[in-house]
Amino acid sequence: MENNYCxxxxxxxxxxxxxxxxxxxxxQFLDILGTGRTLIQQTxxxxxxxxxxxxxxxVTSARYNELVQEQLPELKEDQILLEPFRRxxxxxxxxxxxxxxxxxxxxxxxxxxxxxxxxxEEEFIRQIKNGLDFIANNDTLLxxxxxxxxxxxxxxxxxxxxxxxxxxxxxLYKVKTFTEKPNLEMAKVFVESGEFxxxxxxxxxxxxxxxxxxxxxxxxxxxxxAKGLKLYNTENEVHFINKTYSECQGISIDYGIMxxxxxxxxxxxxxxxxxLGTWGSLxxxxxxxxxxxxxxxxxxxxxxxxxxxxxxxxxKVAVLxxxxxxxxxxSNDTLMICRKEDEQQIKQxxxxxxxxxxxxxx
Numbered sequence: 001m002e003n004n005y006c007x008x009x010x011x012x013x014x015x016x017x018x019x020x021x022x023x024x025x026x027x028q029f030l031d032i033l034g035t036g037r038t039l040i041q042q043t044x045x046x047x048x049x050x051x052x053x054x055x056x057x058x059v060t061s062a063r064y065n066e067l068v069q070e071q072l073p074e075l076k077e078d079q080i081l082l083e084p085f086r087r088x089x090x091x092x093x094x095x096x097x098x099x100x101x102x103x104x105x106x107x108x109x110x111x112x113x114x115x116x117x118x119x120x121e122e123e124f125i126r127q128i129k130n131g132l133d134f135i136a137n138n139d140t141l142l143x144x145x146x147x148x149x150x151x152x153x154x155x156x157x158x159x160x161x162x163x164x165x166x167x168x169x170x171x172l173y174k175v176k177t178f179t180e181k182p183n184l185e186m187a188k189v190f191v192e193s194g195e196f197x198x199x200x201x202x203x204x205x206x207x208x209x210x211x212x213x214x215x216x217x218x219x220x221x222x223x224x225x226a227k228g229l230k231l232y233n234t235e236n237e238v239h240f241i242n243k244t245y246s247e248c249q250g251i252s253i254d255y256g257i258m259x260x261x262x263x264x265x266x267x268x269x270x271x272x273x274x275x276l277g278t279w280g281s282l283x284x285x286x287x288x289x290x291x292x293x294x295x296x297x298x299x300x301x302x303x304x305x306x307x308x309x310x311x312x313x314x315x316k317v318a319v320l321x322x323x324x325x326x327x328x329x330x331s332n333d334t335l336m337i338c339r340k341e342d343e344q345q346i347k348q349x350x351x352x353x354x355x356x357x358x359x360x361x362x
Contacts, residue, residue, distance in 0.1 A: 003136070005051065005104070005110070007058075008059070009113050013086075016278045020329055032282060044072050051110070058114070060080065061082070088251055088253075090251045090257065091245065092253075096111075110203070112202045123272075127144065135209065140264070145268040147197060148190070148198050151190070152187060157198060169267075200273055213261050217257045221249065299312075300320065308328060316330060326340060334361055
């Protein structure tokens with residue numbers, strides 16, 4: 001138990017959830033599901049059930065330090081790792097891994113995003129515990145693969161090959177390939193083949209295994225963070241990290257290591273997972289009314305409106321007529337109305353608003 005650590009990645013800006021998610025307060029710090037707990041709080045709650053609180057670290061942007069402290073007061077200051085710049089997930093994992101090495105070189109790590117939805121928590125925890133047992137006894141890099149329920153084009157996929165015989169597990173496989181977001185036709189082929197699972201972005205590995213993988217596949221990143229072994233947990237850590245991030249390439253852990261390593265395995269499962277990356281994914285996971293609408297806002301009147309997701313403040317009175325398959329989302333001074341099928345354009349909307357109207361609206 002004391003060797004198990006959890007690293008929660010919480011540095012994203014969540015631009016696909018604009019205008020609710022803003023740079024100043026992105027989606028992981030919002031109660032998007034209406035549960036009374038934000039996404040990062042729900043992630044913390046989930047892992048703290050079986051990981052000692054002192055072994056939970058959050059890696060986030062330096063600008064979100066106060067938000068993390070406010071929402072997770074259980075964490076001490078040295079459990080919040082602050083990134084000065086966005087450099088994707090590989091530097092994030094390297095920073096956390098080397099910092100943990102100064103505390104416990106025998107650690108086993110869970111690395112998970114802060115903004116995922118897990119509906120079946122007991123099953124999730126069971127699978128994570130199985131995974132921790134596996135990586136504690138094997139020199140492997142493990143990822144959680146989700147059995148696909150539809151040909152989704154917004155997720156990456158993991159192709160598995162032979163099943164691995166370990167301790168009675170019937171859902172452990174050697175990984176063959178990783179594939180980025182496919183087009184619809186390819187996604188249909190993936191699902192029909194039975195060999196492909198959604199890539200959850202949740203990883204488990206022992207500290208020696210991931211540091212060895214960094215040395216092999218991302219040695220430039222590894223060597224930068226290794227220089228700080230005597231500086232982590234001292235007053236010089238912040239200066240060192242600021243300098244290191246300014247010199248470090250931005251690259252994902254998937255592309256930098258997982259797609260290249262030979263000792264990658266997948267634990268496949270179904271625990272009601274969604275990465276909640278878009279308004280459409282939130283729509284898919286919320287209860288609908290008789291017209292197929294998901295409505296948040298106490299003063300929304302709909303007429304001949306169906307299959308929409310509406311997110312408005314309780315103070316606003318809104319009348320929607322004749323809409324089918326739209327996102328209607330408002331936050332403070334901004335209103336967006338967009339077809340659900342075109343939500344991939346939201347990132348472009350955000351860019352255009354920034355250029356034409358300034359940073360304060362994004």
